[in-house]
Amino acid sequence: MGNYVNLQGEYSMEELVPIVSKLAFRYTGGEHTSVSYERAQMLMEAVLYCVREFRTNQGNALMAKAIPAEEAYRRGQEIVMDKVRELQKLYNEMISEFKDYGSLCLRDTVRKGIPAFLKHYDFQFAPQETLITLDYPVQERLEQISGVSRVLAYMKCICREQAYLGKMDEGEVIAILHAYHRDYGYLMENICEIVQKNREHSSPFPSGVSL
């Protein structure tokens, strides 16, 4: 809970605990008057995640400060939901034209990982969880964010890569990758970066092929 310390200066425990309390009631369906420390921690992080989402997406910092914690949480939850919808839309739009260029890591992360995230993501009680490992590395550093924000940012990186690689002939891309490493398909490296670095130096044809 790294940013929790920063938020302490903005929203006090007295403001946050009642929100967590209501969330705990919903989580337990009113059937449990107590929860374990782990569960309470998870719910507190859920509240903080939404509040953080609101503050990050709020253009006017002064206005953001003036909003009560409960309202910030509610608005943050709406932002989280919007991001889930955006992720779903982005995925649906890109998947029909998606090319993995033989990279197993890219294929599995996009074709299996992202749908699994969309299926299991708990926006209400665990929005802070990223759930999937995002094994295929993208060119942007995303470690500082989590949950749907991270996966959405990740998906946007994938879309940008697809757009860039899509401008080239598929055969040419595969040839560059193959020239880089015979078994590039098993590597966990960013193929866009490989193509960008090796494009100028690559032969237009795979090695061993005579004209």
Next chain:
Amino acid sequence: MVLKNWMEEMAKQELAKQVLETNRYTQKYNLALCPEDAALLAEVRADVLRAEKRVEFGDGILPRIIYVFCDSAYIYQDNYCDSLIRLQEIFFQYKNEMLDEITDDELLAFMREQFEEVCRGDFDYLEGTCLDLFAQAIRAGYAGYQETAGRGEFEKVDIVKRWDRELYLEALRWEIM
């Protein structure tokens, strides 16, 4: 989760107030808690929650424990406060032991039934035998208590053959015949 001291104090005061309000109901069973008892119970609750690593939100379980057990044949004014302390400890301990699979009401129903009919007011037996066996069953995947709301469950998990009055009388009738 770290709570500021003053929030804990507020929670203790609120619980003490709720507990004293139960006197209006329990006095018909000749049970009543004084303010010192209520403060002690609130203090013990904070200690038990800390020990069991649990957090209570909203209304605590103690008033419900009071309403469920106040008409017990084994609880009277002399042992009232100590009994509630013990019941509270046992309750939180077994919420953890049962991995939160069982609701508060189901656990209280089971505890009350066992306390009265099997344990005959023995807290050690309730904690060490009845609840232990039941918790083992739940951890192993048993979920039959959901249909019965925690009632009549111990027979299914009990490992001791107990004397059945009805069965004895029937056997006696057959013998006479």
